[in-house]
Structure formats: C-alpha cells, structure tokens
Amino acid sequence: MVPGRLNCTFIQLSNELTLANDHPDNPLQKHRGRGAVSNLAGRFATNISTCESDGWELEETPQRRLRTEALPERAKSIIASNRSPDIPFDQSINPYRGCEHGCIYCYARPAHAYVDLSPGLDFETRLFFKPDGPALLEQALRKPGYDCKPIALGSNTDPYQPLERQKRITRQLLEVMHRFQQPVTIVTKSQLILDDLPLLAEMARDNLCQVAISVTTLDNALKRQLEPRTAGPAARLHTIEALSDAGIPVAVMAAPMIPAINDSELEAILAAARDAGADQAAYILLRLPHEVAPLFRQWLQEHYPDRLSHVMSLVRQSRGGRDYDSNFAQRQTGTGVFAQLLQQRFRIACRKLDLNRRRQSLDCSRFAPPPCAGEQQSLFQ
Structure with missing residues (x-):
C-alpha cells in the first residue's frame, strides 16, 4: 500500500447489480454536464474494481473532467426490425450507440452493457457512430x-x-x-434537426416525413438535472414551431412522466406544444429497465x-410492486x-387542446430505388 494513493479493490459480482461507487470512502459524484453520478457496473460484468482511500491523502483530489470519446462501429446491417406490439413502427435505424445528452432516465442505457461498458457515465461519454450506415441503408433498400x-x-x-x-450520419x-x-x-x-429543415420539408411535401419533439419539462433548472446536454424547453418549442411552419407534421412527446418530479407539468407541456404548432401528442410513464x-x-x-422514497413508491405502485415491468400491455x-x-x-388535455384528432399515415407507395451509377432510368416508370 502506497501512502497518499487510492488503492483498488476487486469485487466478485453476483447476479444482482452491484455499484462500484457504493463504498463509503468512494461517494457518488456529480459531474458538470453529465446525468449519471457513477459508472454503474453492467449486468454482464463478473468483476468490478473500487478505489478506497488509505487515509494518507494530504489534499482533496480534484475532480477529473470527463471528455467525450467517439469511436466508429462497423455494423453488418443498419435496419433493425421491431416486433413489439406496443411500438408504432416495424423498422428503425440508430446512427449512434450511447448518447451525450445524458438523460438519466434513458431506457437505452442498458445497451452499453452489451459492449462491456457501463450504462452510467460510459453511456454518455464513450459513444459509437456508424460511418457505413448510409451505404448499408442503400444496400438494404435495393434488395x-x-x-x-x-x-x-x-x-x-x-x-x-x-x-x-x-459526423452527419443522420x-x-x-x-x-x-x-x-x-x-x-x-x-x-x-435543435440540430433544423439544420436539415429544407430536406425534411421537401420530404414532408410528398408525405414522407413526420417528426416528434420530446419535451420533458418546461423548467430549465429541472432540465439541466434530468437532461444536462439537451436543448432547453424554449428551444424545443421553437423547434416545433419551425418544423410546423415548414409544413412538417410534428408531434410532442411528453416523456417520460416521472411521478412527483415532472408529472404535474403534463397539461402545460401539451398546451405549450400545441401553441407552437404540434397537432399530435403522446406520453410515456417513466421506465426503469x-x-x-x-x-x-x-x-x-x-x-x-x-x-x-415517495418517487420510488409511486413508481412501484405503477409497476406491479416492482421498479419495472416489461409487459408489452x-x-x-x-x-x-x-x-x-x-x-x-x-386524454382530457388532448381533447381540450384538439390534439390527436387527425393523423395521416406516411405514403409508402412512392418508394422507388433510383438507378445505380451507370444505369439508365427506366422509360416506363
């Protein structure tokens, strides 16, 4: 043991989730601009390490700045199929793995465990992008x-x-x-979606595009705690307005609704989004998988x-006595x-605000692969 150093201890994990930061000498830490306060071990990890003080520190160790690292991910395919009956789409694309927005409630966090990284701070700081995504998409659409x-x-x-x-993958x-x-x-x-506004507006004119903007809260202070690197509430409402003004069908996602944290804002979020130009709305109750x-x-x-205690009690009351129930229903x-x-x-708010009255399905009949390089366009299309 070296005086003045933090010494590492290795812990064998059981099947239950164990926190590397649970040791009393290694408290949780807030990091500026980050949502998680630990690098929780993933559920597939067999060993973790935790740093323990030997009591010889002469001064407090300064907080390490967490930088974002982005690595290319070589995907074999790009379109994922969905068979979940409660999800309103059959196929999806995710250009990125991990998310710098740092939303603490994000149900995608557990996916980082599949690449031996933490769903905690790693999810926000160790990101992956798919440079081959556009080429893979073209291959898939030409099949x-x-x-x-x-x-x-x-x-x-x-x-x-x-x-x-x-990266401009999207x-x-x-x-x-x-x-x-x-x-x-x-x-x-x-707000970055507005960089693609002309393209999206052109697609919307042919009924090929719909957008939903997620608005979790109208409170800037709460936003900074829940979603530290996201656009503020006013910016999201402006984005709804700009999309609507460009003729792009836009919905508001009041999600997630967190008991005793932001659920009291539900009606205000829907009203503000409607006033900005949204004509569709949805909400999701907090999910904690x-x-x-x-x-x-x-x-x-x-x-x-x-x-x-109160928040988690309400969560469990809404999930059959557990933190989460994955039942599709x-x-x-x-x-x-x-x-x-x-x-x-x-439902009452949507009725009063005239939301979800008219929903138009996107037009799949226009789909037509363009000619490959060197090919002539068919005269009979």
Whole structure:
C-alpha cells in the first residue's frame, strides 16, 4: 500500500447489480454536464474494481473532467426490425450507440452493457457512430425483397445528439431515404434537426416525413438535472414551431412522466406544444429497465433525497410492486391508480387542446430505388 494513493479493490459480482461507487470512502459524484453520478457496473460484468482511500491523502483530489470519446462501429446491417406490439413502427435505424445528452432516465442505457461498458457515465461519454450506415441503408433498400415501411430514426438514442454536428450520419441517411422516396419518422429533443429543415420539408411535401419533439419539462433548472446536454424547453418549442411552419407534421412527446418530479407539468407541456404548432401528442410513464433503476435512484439521492422514497413508491405502485415491468400491455403507461389518473389527464388535455384528432399515415407507395451509377432510368416508370 502506497501512502497518499487510492488503492483498488476487486469485487466478485453476483447476479444482482452491484455499484462500484457504493463504498463509503468512494461517494457518488456529480459531474458538470453529465446525468449519471457513477459508472454503474453492467449486468454482464463478473468483476468490478473500487478505489478506497488509505487515509494518507494530504489534499482533496480534484475532480477529473470527463471528455467525450467517439469511436466508429462497423455494423453488418443498419435496419433493425421491431416486433413489439406496443411500438408504432416495424423498422428503425440508430446512427449512434450511447448518447451525450445524458438523460438519466434513458431506457437505452442498458445497451452499453452489451459492449462491456457501463450504462452510467460510459453511456454518455464513450459513444459509437456508424460511418457505413448510409451505404448499408442503400444496400438494404435495393434488395429485391425489401418491403417498404416507414423507418423510425431515434427509437433508441437521439439521432441529433451533439455528435451529429460532426459526423452527419443522420443527414446522410436522410439523403438516401429522400432519393429512394423512403418514408421516415424522427424523434429528437435537439435543435440540430433544423439544420436539415429544407430536406425534411421537401420530404414532408410528398408525405414522407413526420417528426416528434420530446419535451420533458418546461423548467430549465429541472432540465439541466434530468437532461444536462439537451436543448432547453424554449428551444424545443421553437423547434416545433419551425418544423410546423415548414409544413412538417410534428408531434410532442411528453416523456417520460416521472411521478412527483415532472408529472404535474403534463397539461402545460401539451398546451405549450400545441401553441407552437404540434397537432399530435403522446406520453410515456417513466421506465426503469435493468441498470436504469439503480442509476435513477442515485440521481434522486443526489438531487432530490427528500423525495426518493415517495418517487420510488409511486413508481412501484405503477409497476406491479416492482421498479419495472416489461409487459408489452402496460410498459408504456403502467398500471394502478397513479398510472390511470395520468392516462385520464392526458386524454382530457388532448381533447381540450384538439390534439390527436387527425393523423395521416406516411405514403409508402412512392418508394422507388433510383438507378445505380451507370444505369439508365427506366422509360416506363
């Protein structure tokens, strides 16, 4: 043991999730611009290490700045199929793995465990992008047996997270879809989508594009805690307005609704989005699959310790006594008194605000692969 150093201890994990930061000498830490307060071990890890003080430190160690690292991911295919009956799309594309937005509640966090990384801070700082995505998409769309259905962008992580400004993978995917007349739906909470406004407006004129903007809260302070690297509430409402003014069908996603944290804002979010130009709306009750549950508890302990027990009690009342129930029939809305009241409030608000009255399906009949380089356009199309 070296005086003045932090010495590492290795811990054998059981099948239950164990926190490397649970040791009393190694407390959880807030990091500026990050949502998670630990690098929770993934559920497939067999060993973890934790640093322990030997008591010889002469001064407090300065907090390490967490930098974002982006690595290319060589994918074999780009379109993922969906068979979940509660999800309104059959196929999706995720240009990025991990998300710098850092939303503490993100149900995509557990996916980082599949690449031996933490669903905690690693999910926000160790990102992957798919440079071959546009080429793979073109290959998929040219296959003779391809059945054209709308493709969802942003079903797992945000396609317009900050990394998109550099890599432009989402933009390239949209350009391929535009050439093929492939319909697309997009979910985002980023103003970066406005960089692609002319392209999206052109696709919308042919009924090939719909966008949903996620608005979790209208409170800037809460936004900074929940979603540290996302656009603010006013910016998201402006994005809705700009999309609507450009003729792009736009919906608002009031998601997630977190008991005793932001659920009181449901009606205000829907009204503000309607005033900005949204004509469709949806909501999702907080989901806490796998590692998200302990990460969310850590977040509550750090930011709302006085509400921790109450929030988690309401969550369990809405999930059959557990932190989460993945049953397709209720995982989006939950069960129990709180969930039922939230559902009733949503329906009443939508009726008063004239939301969800008219929903138009995207046009798949226009789909037509363009000629490859060197080929002539058919005279009979």
